[in-house]
Amino acid sequence: MLGEGIIKGMGETARNFFGSYVKEERLTTVQYPEERLPQKEAARNFPFLLFDGNDPHAGLRCVACQICEKECPPQCIYIVKSKDKKPDYIGKPQFYPAVFDIDTSVCMSCQICVEVCPFEAIKMDTEFELSTTDRFGGLLMRKSDLAKSNVYYHKIHPTEADEVDGRLASEKSKVEAKAKADAEAKAKAAAAAKSAPPAKPAPAPALTK
Amino acid sequence: MNFKHWLVSFAPDTWQPLVSALISVAAIIFVFASLFALTTILERKGLGRIQNRYGPNRVGPFGVFQPIADGLKAMTKEDIVPRAADKVVHFIAPLVLVIPVFLALAVIPVGRNMAAVDFDGGILFFFAVGAATELSVFMAGWSSRNKYSLLGAMRAIAQMISYEVPLILSAVTVIMIVGSLSATKIVDAQAGYFGWLPNWFVLTPWGFAGFILFMIAAAAESNRSPFDLPEGESEIIAGYYIEYSGFKFALFFLGEYIGLFAISGLAITLFLGGWHAPLPFLIWIPSYIWFFAKLLGLIALFIWVRGTLPRLRMDQLMNFAWKFMLPMALVNLLAAGVWHFIEPGFARWAVCLVLVVGPYIMLGRSLFEHKQLAKRTYRYAE
Numbered sequence: 001m002l003g004e005g006i007i008k009g010m011g012e013t014a015r016n017f018f019g020s021y022v023k024e025e026r027l028t029t030v031q032y033p034e035e036r037l038p039q040k041e042a043a044r045n046f047p048f049l050l051f052d053g054n055d056p057h058a059g060l061r062c063v064a065c066q067i068c069e070k071e072c073p074p075q076c077i078y079i080v081k082s083k084d085k086k087p088d089y090i091g092k093p094q095f096y097p098a099v100f101d102i103d104t105s106v107c108m109s110c111q112i113c114v115e116v117c118p119f120e121a122i123k124m125d126t127e128f129e130l131s132t133t134d135r136f137g138g139l140l141m142r143k144s145d146l147a148k149s150n151v152y153y154h155k156i157h158p159t160e161a162d163e164v165d166g167r168l169a170s171e172k173s174k175v176e177a178k179a180k181a182d183a184e185a186k187a188k189a190a191a192a193a194k195s196a197p198p199a200k201p202a203p204a205p206a207l208t209k
Numbered sequence: 210m211n212f213k214h215w216l217v218s219f220a221p222d223t224w225q226p227l228v229s230a231l232i233s234v235a236a237i238i239f240v241f242a243s244l245f246a247l248t249t250i251l252e253r254k255g256l257g258r259i260q261n262r263y264g265p266n267r268v269g270p271f272g273v274f275q276p277i278a279d280g281l282k283a284m285t286k287e288d289i290v291p292r293a294a295d296k297v298v299h300f301i302a303p304l305v306l307v308i309p310v311f312l313a314l315a316v317i318p319v320g321r322n323m324a325a326v327d328f329d330g331g332i333l334f335f336f337a338v339g340a341a342t343e344l345s346v347f348m349a350g351w352s353s354r355n356k357y358s359l360l361g362a363m364r365a366i367a368q369m370i371s372y373e374v375p376l377i378l379s380a381v382t383v384i385m386i387v388g389s390l391s392a393t394k395i396v397d398a399q400a401g402y403f404g405w406l407p408n409w410f411v412l413t414p415w416g417f418a419g420f421i422l423f424m425i426a427a428a429a430e431s432n433r434s435p436f437d438l439p440e441g442e443s444e445i446i447a448g449y450y451i452e453y454s455g456f457k458f459a460l461f462f463l464g465e466y467i468g469l470f471a472i473s474g475l476a477i478t479l480f481l482g483g484w485h486a487p488l489p490f491l492i493w494i495p496s497y498i499w500f501f502a503k504l505l506g507l508i509a510l511f512i513w514v515r516g517t518l519p520r521l522r523m524d525q526l527m528n529f530a531w532k533f534m535l536p537m538a539l540v541n542l543l544a545a546g547v548w549h550f551i552e553p554g555f556a557r558w559a560v561c562l563v564l565v566v567g568p569y570i571m572l573g574r575s576l577f578e579h580k581q582l583a584k585r586t587y588r589y590a591e
Contacts, residue, residue, distance in 0.1 A: 002533075002573025006518065013259045013517040020258045029263055 041157060044124035046104050047113050049146040052089055056147035057096075061121035063088060064097040068113035068122055076106035077113065088119075089168065090175050102146060104130060105139040120164045126156045233325040237314050244504075245466045246276035252512050259516035286455035291354055294452065298352035303457045305345035306464035309338045310471050317474040318393050320484045320497030331392035332384060335475055336377055339430070342468060343369045346439065346449050349461070353452035361448025364523065365439035368429055371530035372436075376426035378538035379419040382545035383410055383479045392475075396483030405489060409482035414561040415544040418569070420480040422538055424510070427472040429530075431465060433511055435518035438526060473507040474500075533572055540568040 020026045030037055051059035064081040080099035088094040113122050125148070132138030154161040213232055220228040250265065250273065257264025265272040290299055316331035318324035328334070343366060350362020384390055387398045401408045410416035429436035440448040450461045477483060481503050484496035491499075521529070544564040551557040 001570060002576065009517045010513060013513065016261055017255070017258045017513075017516075020261050026261045027263060028261065031263070 039126050039156065041159065043126045043156075044111060045109050045128055046107055046125050046130070046141070047102060047111075047122050047146075048125040048148045049100060049143065050121055050123055050150055050153055051147050052150050054149070056144070056149075058086065059089075059149075060096055060147060061089065061119050062097050062100065063094040063119055063121070064100075065118070067116050067118070071112050071116045073110060073112065074106045074108050076103040076108075077101070078103075090172055097143060100143040100146060102141045103139065104141055105135070120168060123153055123157070123160075233315075237325055238311065241311070241314060241467055241470055242463070244470060244501075245463055246280070248466055248470075248508055249279065249462075250275050251508070252515075255509070255512045256516050259513075280459070283459035284456055286458075288455040288457060289452075291452050293354040295352040295354070298348050299452070300457075302345050302349035302352060303453070303460035303464065305348060306342055307460050307467065309341035309345075310464050310468040313338045313471040314467070314474065316392050317471065317478055318396050318483055319474070319500045320495065323484070323497060324393055327391070327393050329389070329391045332380065332390045332395070332475075332479075335392075335471070336373075336380075339468070339471070340373070342430075342464070345464070349453070350449035353449070355452050357445040357447075358449050358451045360445050361439045361441070361451070364441075364445075365432065365449060367523075368432075368436060368438060368526060368530075371527060372426045372429035372534070375422055375530065375534035375538040376430055378535070378542060379422040379426065380475070380479055382415055382419045382541055385542070385545050386410070386549055392478050392483075396478055396485070399482040400485055402489045407482050407485060407487050409480065409485070411480040411482075413548065414558065414565045415541050415548055416480055418537065418541045418544070418565045420476065422534060422541065423476050423480065424507075426534065427469075427476060428511065428514065429526075431469045431472055433469065434515040435521050436526065437520055438523060441520060443520075469508070469511065470504060473504055473511075476507060477503045528576070533576060536572060537568065541565065 016026075050061050051057075052061065053059040064079055066079050066081070069075075069077045069079045078099065078101040079097050082096045082098040085093035086096050109124075111124055114124055130139070150161070150165075153164075213229065216232060217225050217229045253275070254264035254272070265275045268274040268278045290296055313335050315325040316327075316335050318327070324331075326334075346365040346369070347362045350358045350360075350365070353359075383395060387395050389395065389398075399407070399409050406412060411420045428434075432439050438444075438448075440450075445451070450458060453461055477500065484500040486492045486494060486496075486499050544561045547564060548557060548561050551560060
């Protein structure tokens with residue numbers, strides 16, 4: 001009969017109307033500033049600089065090699081290399097960036113800087129509440145804004161951070177083992193030299209090991 | 210209205226009629242404008258809940274101050290008039306909408322002795338003034354010099370003229386039975402109770418059919434969904450008021466809702482017993498409370514229908530008006546006449562029921578006769 005469908009439809013909407021007051025799971029809206037969904041692990045937007053330990057200057061992994069600056073497609077990275085050197089995570093003296101700026105209004109979140117970095121120093125952040133009233137200074141991230149600890153990295157990308165840490169640890173142990181072997185070889189050579197002074201000098205340790 | 214008499218008594222004798230009129234006008238404008246504010250928030254909340262959303266809940270507790278924020282926004286927005294527009298007509302159009310709908314409210318009795326103007330041709334005045342809204346819609350659509358707005362205006366004219374006929378014909382049944390065009394007399398005719406049932410016209414076969422027809426036509430007249438073709442956001446963006454912004458847009462919005470209140474008020478007056486209480490033991494509640502309770506009920510019904518039905522197509526709209534609404538309204542006139550001439554009793558009920566339900570079923574069948582209703586198949590989009 002004419003009008004049957006309308007009655008049925010009105011019943012359906014009425015059920016939705018009252019149901020939304022009774023059943024909380026009907027309302028799928030996440031009321032954003034108060035509630036928020038958990039971040040997805042693969043989320044990313046802008047890059048940040050990683051540092052180990054507690055001191056953002058001493059622990060900063062970046063050695064100012066400027067590869068990312070050169071690779072960045074929209075050229076939003078600006079680096080000034082330091083004059084002096086500071087020890088890196090292995091203890092080797094390295095340069096560090098005196099200035100490291102990323103203009104987030106230019107950055108296109110392509111992650112190429114992360115791909116090319118040989119020092120695991122730059123990673124993608126998940127922080128997205130970056131609105132500011134100052135559209136020039138407010139969107140330009142300085143080194144102090146960019147430097148974030150390894151603990152934070154572990155929090156936002158746990159599996160990726162574990163992988164990176166494992167790689168760095170194995171590299172460090174390799175270097176340490178090599179240094180130890182070198183030291184032992186040196187000590188042996190020195191001992192040999194002592195026992196037989198006029199002998200020819202010990203062969204130089206292989207560069208690649 | 211003792212309070213009004215008390216207020217008027219302060220004015221000098223010669224000024225008293227004018228002061229009295231001004232107080233009535235101020236009361237109508239204030240009450241119905243605040244009801245408009247309330248309705249906007251209730252509508253957005255209700256539609257939200259129908260779609261399993263929260264609706265606006267940011268401004269104030271539960272979002273109750275949302276209309277204030279909307280009003281401030283509308284008033285501070287820039288008023289843009291297109292360069293090619295007919296500027297005088299463009300300016301006048303919203304006023305031509307808002308003034309008649311407020312005028313129409315003047316004849317609605319909102320409570321015992323509470324009609325601002327009570328004269329014998331009240332219903333006639335209502336329809337005469339209400340017809341001015343069509344003019345306003347066309348003025349807005351024409352003067353904007355925009356193809357969408359003109360399309361919207363053309364649709365509005367076609368729709369409003371088509372639905373004005375069943376609207377008035379379904380109201381005529383009540384006028385026939387009561388024998389008066391006066392709104393207060395119509396309300397008085399529905400006083401009293403039959404047992405515990407109220408003596409309302411909606412509880413008779415012709416009255417019920419007339420009420421349904423009237424509400425459908427009222428939705429079409431006030432451009433409410435599912436008859437919102439003149440506005441059709443998804444087809445012609447906003448229809449006839451596409452080129453309006455800021456306060457003029459707000460005036461259109463206001464006029465549309467006040468028109469809805471006016472026509473709902475008329476439906477209450479004609480069919481739902483005006484300000485009379487629905488049950489005999491509830492008469493101690495003031496009459497105007499009953500009127501506004503019924504008005505809010507009808508507004509809720511309109512919101513519910515809006516949340517349920519999709520927009521009609523233009524041919525469906527016209528078919529429905531001329532092939533269903535008009536024959537039903539005419540048959541209903543006959544039923545009301547028969548009701549008037551048969552003595553009260555079971556026979557009257559039976560004859561009128563047959564006269565209303567029979568044509569309804571027949572018309573419904575004939576409308577579906579050549580329709581092949583099947584699951585729609587899409588050739589390209591899937």
